[in-house]
Amino acid sequence: MSSRRNNLIILGLVVVLLGVAAYFIFVREPVTESTQLGLDLQGGVSAQLEGSQTGGGQVTRQEMEQAADLIRQRIDRLGVAEPDVRVQGDNQVVVQIPGVEDPDEVIDIIGDTAQLGFYQVLASDAQPGVPQPEVDQTKQDIAESLKRDDAYEQGKTKVLFEESPSPSGRETYVAGYVVRKNPDLTGDALQQNGANVDFVNGKREVTLQLTKEGGQQIAELTQNMLDNSLISGQPPLLAIALDEDVQSAPQVNEPLGEQISISNDSLPQGLPEDEARQLETVLNTGALPVNMEVISQTTVGPTLGTSSLNSGLLAALIGFGLVLILLTIIYRALGIVADLALLIYAFLLWGLIVAIPITMTLPGIAGIVLSVGVAADANVVIFERIKEEIRRGKTPRTAVQAGYDKGFRAILDGNVTTLITAFILYALSSGSVRGFAVLLTVGVVLSMFTAVVVTRALLGLLSGRGIHLSPGMMGVSKASIAAGGQRRGK
Amino acid sequence: MASIIAIASGRLNLGIDFQGGAQFTATGVERQLSTEEVRGVLPGDIAASSTVQTVGGDGYEVRTPVIGQEETTRVRDSLSEALGAEVSVTSVSPTFGEQLREQALQAVAAALLIIVAFISVRFEFAFALAAMVALVHDILVTVGFYAIVGREVGLVTVVAVLTVLGYSLYDTIIIFDRIRENTPAVGYNRRRFDETINTSIRQVIRRSIYTSLFTLIPVTALLIFGESILSDFAFALLVGIAAGTYSSIFIASPVLSLYKAWRAGKLRPARSA
Numbered sequence: 001m002s003s004r005r006n007n008l009i010i011l012g013l014v015v016v017l018l019g020v021a022a023y024f025i026f027v028r029e030p031v032t033e034s035t036q037l038g039l040d041l042q043g044g045v046s047a048q049l050e051g052s053q054t055g056g057g058q059v060t061r062q063e064m065e066q067a068a069d070l071i072r073q074r075i076d077r078l079g080v081a082e083p084d085v086r087v088q089g090d091n092q093v094v095v096q097i098p099g100v101e102d103p104d105e106v107i108d109i110i111g112d113t114a115q116l117g118f119y120q121v122l123a124s125d126a127q128p129g130v131p132q133p134e135v136d137q138t139k140q141d142i143a144e145s146l147k148r149d150d151a152y153e154q155g156k157t158k159v160l161f162e163e164s165p166s167p168s169g170r171e172t173y174v175a176g177y178v179v180r181k182n183p184d185l186t187g188d189a190l191q192q193n194g195a196n197v198d199f200v201n202g203k204r205e206v207t208l209q210l211t212k213e214g215g216q217q218i219a220e221l222t223q224n225m226l227d228n229s230l231i232s233g234q235p236p237l238l239a240i241a242l243d244e245d246v247q248s249a250p251q252v253n254e255p256l257g258e259q260i261s262i263s264n265d266s267l268p269q270g271l272p273e274d275e276a277r278q279l280e281t282v283l284n285t286g287a288l289p290v291n292m293e294v295i296s297q298t299t300v301g302p303t304l305g306t307s308s309l310n311s312g313l314l315a316a317l318i319g320f321g322l323v324l325i326l327l328t329i330i331y332r333a334l335g336i337v338a339d340l341a342l343l344i345y346a347f348l349l350w351g352l353i354v355a356i357p358i359t360m361t362l363p364g365i366a367g368i369v370l371s372v373g374v375a376a377d378a379n380v381v382i383f384e385r386i387k388e389e390i391r392r393g394k395t396p397r398t399a400v401q402a403g404y405d406k407g408f409r410a411i412l413d414g415n416v417t418t419l420i421t422a423f424i425l426y427a428l429s430s431g432s433v434r435g436f437a438v439l440l441t442v443g444v445v446l447s448m449f450t451a452v453v454v455t456r457a458l459l460g461l462l463s464g465r466g467i468h469l470s471p472g473m474m475g476v477s478k479a480s481i482a483a484g485g486q487r488r489g490k
Numbered sequence: 491m492a493s494i495i496a497i498a499s500g501r502l503n504l505g506i507d508f509q510g511g512a513q514f515t516a517t518g519v520e521r522q523l524s525t526e527e528v529r530g531v532l533p534g535d536i537a538a539s540s541t542v543q544t545v546g547g548d549g550y551e552v553r554t555p556v557i558g559q560e561e562t563t564r565v566r567d568s569l570s571e572a573l574g575a576e577v578s579v580t581s582v583s584p585t586f587g588e589q590l591r592e593q594a595l596q597a598v599a600a601a602l603l604i605i606v607a608f609i610s611v612r613f614e615f616a617f618a619l620a621a622m623v624a625l626v627h628d629i630l631v632t633v634g635f636y637a638i639v640g641r642e643v644g645l646v647t648v649v650a651v652l653t654v655l656g657y658s659l660y661d662t663i664i665i666f667d668r669i670r671e672n673t674p675a676v677g678y679n680r681r682r683f684d685e686t687i688n689t690s691i692r693q694v695i696r697r698s699i700y701t702s703l704f705t706l707i708p709v710t711a712l713l714i715f716g717e718s719i720l721s722d723f724a725f726a727l728l729v730g731i732a733a734g735t736y737s738s739i740f741i742a743s744p745v746l747s748l749y750k751a752w753r754a755g756k757l758r759p760a761r762s763a
Contacts, residue, residue, distance in 0.1 A: 048586065103579075104563050133533070294559070295586035299566075301576035304517040308720075315715035319708025326707065330700065363649065366723050369712055370653060373705030374660075380704060381664065384697040410667040413612055414660035420608060421601050421656035425649065428597040433649050440653070 003460060010457040014344060021351020034354045038361030038435065041309040043302035044098040045106055051091045051290035059091045063289040068093050070285050071110045077281045078109065093292070103299045109278055112243060115287045116190060117183030118218065119160070120225055121237035121249060122151035126175035135163065135172055142176035151178045160239060162246035165267070177239050177246060184221050187287050189214025195283035198261070203270030205263035206279045215258030223255045247279065312365040319369055320346065323376050331383050337458050338379040338451070345375050345450040352442055363436035371443025374418060378451035381414075382407035397463055404456050411452065415444050508591045508644065510584030512562055514552040520574030528552065531572040532565060549575075556584055594648040598629070601655055609659075613666055616753070620746035621662045624737040628658045631733040632726060641725065650726030657705070658734025661698055662742045668694050669746075680751050687743050695739065702735045 025034055039046050051059045051067060064087045071093060075083040084096040095110055125146055130138045143159050146152055152159075162175040194209035210218060225236035239249040240262055248262045262279065263270055271279075324342060327335035349368065353360065386403030390396060419441060426437035523531075525542040528550055532540060540554040552569065562581055570577040582590075602625060609618035632651055636643050668690035673683070706728065713724035 050586070107559065293583070295583040297562075297579065297581045299579040301517065301578045303576050304515060304578045307517060311716050312712075312720055315712045315720060316708070318715060319711035322707045322711065323704055326704065362720055363646070363723070366712065366720060369708045370705070370727070372708055373701075376704040377660075377701045380697055380700045384694070384700070388693065406671070410664050413663045413667060417605060417608065417659045417663065418656040420604055421652050424597055424601045424604065425652055428593055428600065433645060436649055 007457040007460040010453060011461065014454055014457075017348055017351075018344065021348050021355075024351050024354045035350075036357050036359045037305075037309065038359045038364070039096055039098060039298070039305075040300055040362050041305050041312075041360060042098055043300050043305040044096065045103040045297070045299050046094070046096045047107055047110065047297045048088075048295050049093045049095070049110070049292045050295045051093065051288075051292055053290060059290050061087070061090065064091060064093060067288045067290055067292065070288055071095060073285045074109050074281050075106065077285070078106065092295075099302065105274060105278070107294060107297060109281060110292075112282050112288075112292075115183075115243055116187030116283060117241045118185040118189075118221070119177070119179035119239040119241060120184050120221065121177045121179060121239050122157060123149040123178040124175060124237060124249070126173065128173050129171040130174050131171055135174060138174045139176070142174065146176050146178050149178060156181055160241055160244055160246045162239075162249060164248075165272070175246070175249065177237070177249060179239055179241075183241070185214065185217050187283070189217060190283065193284050195280045197276045197280050199270070200261070200263070203263060203268075204273065204276050205261045205270050206276050206283075207259060207261045208283070210258045210260065212258065218260070219255045219257060222252045225252055226255065242279070242282065308362055312362060316365055316369050316372075320372055323372060327376060327379070331379075334379075334383050334386070334459075337455050337462070338376070338383070340458065341379070341450045341455045342372070342375060344454060345447055346372070348450065349443060349446055352446065353439075358438055358442070359435065361435040363433060364439045367436040367439035368443060371440055371447060374415070374444055375447030375451050378407075378411045378415075378447060379455060381411055382452070382455075400456075400459055400463070404452070408452060411448070415448055418444050508587050508594075510556045510582050510587040512554045512557055512565070512579065512581035514550075514554075514566060514569055515578045515580075516550045516552075516569055516573050516575040517578070519549065521572070523573065525550070528569070528572070531568050533561070533568070536561065536565060557581075590645060594645065597648065597652060598655075601652055602626075605655070605659060609663070609666075613670060616746060616749050617666050617670075619749055620742045621659060621666070623745045624662055624734075624742035625655055625658060627737045627741050628654055628730060628733045631737075632730040635729045636726070641722070644722070646723045647726050650723050650730060654727060654730025654734055657731055658737060661701070661734055661738040664697065665690060665694055665738055665743060666746075669743075680747075680754065683750055684747050687747055691739055691743060698735055698738065702731055705731055 028034065049071075051064055053059055068085050068087050072083060072085045075085070075095070075097065082098065084094075086094050088094050097106060123146060125142050127138050127142060139161055142161070146159050151157065157178050158181055160177050160179055162173075162177070164173050165171075189210045191209045191211050191214075194211075196207050196209075198205055198207045222236070222238065225238065229236040236252045237249045238252050238256075239246045240260070241247060250263070270276075320342075324339045327338050327342075329335070331338065349371075352358070358364070382403045385407045386396075386399045389399035389402045394402065422437045422441045422444070426434055426441075525544060528542045529537050529540065532552070532554075536554050536557060540552055543551045543553075550569075550573065552565070554565065557565070562579060566577045566579055569575070602622065605625070606618045606622050609621050629651055632654060633643070633647075636647065669687055672686045672690050672693075674686075709724050709727045709731065712720050713728060714721075716724060
């Protein structure tokens with residue numbers, strides 16, 4: 001009698017859980033929004049960056065956290081939806097942004113170290129109107145000619161380049177500058193939030209507001225440059241560079257003060273809008289404390305995402321359906337009970353995915369499909385055992401009892417090994433592989449519950465209700481039952 | 491054997507995950523071009539070292555060696571212009587590829603060790619050893635099959651191999667569990683132990699086959715209906731699970747029997763019949 005009450009309690013619990021799952025899936029939000037999709041299923045950009053120190057020293061965890069913060073701020077300023085920026089391991093940052101229109105802009109902005117530097121130009125050379133494919137070659141040519149210049153000293157100076165689109169937009173203006181190895185003035189001179197996009201005479205430019213101290217330093221530097229140019233006769237140029245890219249190199253006509261502007265005189269509208277906005281953003285969020293290199297990058301378009309999702313779901317459903325059918329064919333009545341348990345399993349799993357929430361990815365779908373196999377397998381182990389006991393002549397009722405008792409140990413051992421591999425996968429890998437590991441783990445644990453506890457309760461209740469399971473209903477032919485066994489209960 | 495030779499002869503085709511490179515996937519193309527025409531769209535120096543494949547009815551996959559950010563953008567733009575399609579990009583730097591490769595090997599090694607420890611605790615060392623031999627066999631067969639077929643080995647393959655490990659072990663454990671149950675408490679006797687193994691295998695072989703069937707069905711569905719990653723994954727699982735079922739019966743059990751016999755022979759060096 002008490003076992004029957006236990007069975008009822010278990011099944012009651014299942015009904016409650018199903019209700020909770022249904023609430024999470026259907027009621028709390030519309031179905032289409034309740035399940036979180038990964039980038040590979042809805043499209044978006046994901047990038048992994050590795051931080052390093054300029055000198056090759058160790059990067060600290062704190063610096064990486066700081067860098068991740070800055071990257072998050074930069075992306076926020078772009079106005080893109082919900083970026084996910086995380087530090088991973090000792091020196092990596094993972095950035096994931098769903099549904100981005102222009103991935104290049106994002107990649108550019110997150111990877112820029114954005115060290116602002118002001119350099120006195122010692123020598124320069126330029127080549128206007130270079131077609132796109134020849135830009136790299138032109139840079140090499142300029143670098144070589146500049147290295148022959150007297151101003152160039154190996155180890156003390158370096159060559160920086162400026163690239164800007166020509167008015168027609170099809171060609172590029174390429175310039176090379178010989179400058180001192182270290183900036184004459186760094187981004188420290190910039191006031192907080194000191195960069196702004198402005199329009200001067202209808203041209204877009206970015207103005208930089210320097211600190212008082214920075215203003216003094218730049219005044220000193222430019223005064224010096226003017227004095228030198230009087231002697232040498234060459235125009236004094238001040239290169240303003242972000243990292244190793246010169247943004248602009250205006251000629252200095254008088255000593256500069258606390259306000260400096262970056263502009264592009266060759267274009268009628270001044271700086272292109274994208275560029276100005278990017279400059280403003282990276283300058284105001286400040287320089288990253290470490291150098292960042294993009295080590296892997298994935299861009300998934302929305303149509304690819306949708307088709308992956310559809311094909312994944314189709315495959316999962318077909319596989320699931322076939323398993324249900326096969327179970328029924330092989331195990332008849334037992335199979336139907338197992339099917340019921342599998343359906344409960346699938347629904348509860350979905351509920352868990354929504355409730356936790358777990359982000360669904362392609363590898364995640366693979367994990368689910370595999371866990372369906374594991375769930376079905378637990379029943380196979382038990383049912384084979386039951387059939388065996390029946391062939392030995394036991395009554396269906398005691399056979400069911402023995403099947404569960406003896407089968408459970410093997411299932412437990414087997415599932416623990418699956419869990420071990422899932423944990424190792426989780427610990428040693430990153431990103432999408434983790435999704436697989438998480439879903440496999442959740443699936444395996446849940447399947448132990450539905451495939452063992454729930455089916456047992458169902459079967460117990462069935463026999464308790466006086467519904468007699470004949471051996472034939474379990475897929476055992478009468479001929480195979482050992483002769484002389486007692487068929488009916490003792 | 492064939493697997494070992496194939497792997498040794500360097501036929502293993504590492505994917506961009508493990509050696510760096512870029513992969514462009516075009517979906518929903520408006521203009522159907524031959525793979526040669528697609529190659530013609532790529533910038534000259536990149537085209538020569540790239541592979542172009544068609545994917546499904548209306549997609550292409552282009553794989554290039556490691557290229558810079560600007561070139562990546564250029565390839566993507568020229569592809570999307572020529573095909574009138576949405577182009578998705580994955581790129582991996584060579585250093586990161588190396589990291590991934592190392593991680594993957596570590597993961598497999600760690601999995602093997604922990605599993606041996608686990609079986610030693612739950613059963614005994616002889617069982618763990620036998621299971622280990624079977625597992626190494628499974629890995630070799632799966633990876634070797636990849637080398638022979640020339641399919642690309644990527645992160646997904648390693649995940650699949652690890653899954654196969656857990657899976658094949660499940661199979662082995664079910665047999666071992668039966669052997670343990672059937673083994674009489676009296677001392678070891680070679681003939682009796684071998685008989686026990688045989689009986690146990692006979693008892694569970696149906697289960698092994700059914701189980702494989704129940705897992706292979708959804709996996710096959712993934713292989714047929716899933717795209718790209720999913721079908722790659724399913725392919726590795728298919729080979730691995732088939733190998734795993736076979737190895738539990740035909741490798742793990744004989745090894746267990748042989749090792750037990752060898753141990754017994756060492757413990758009491760008697761005349762063997």
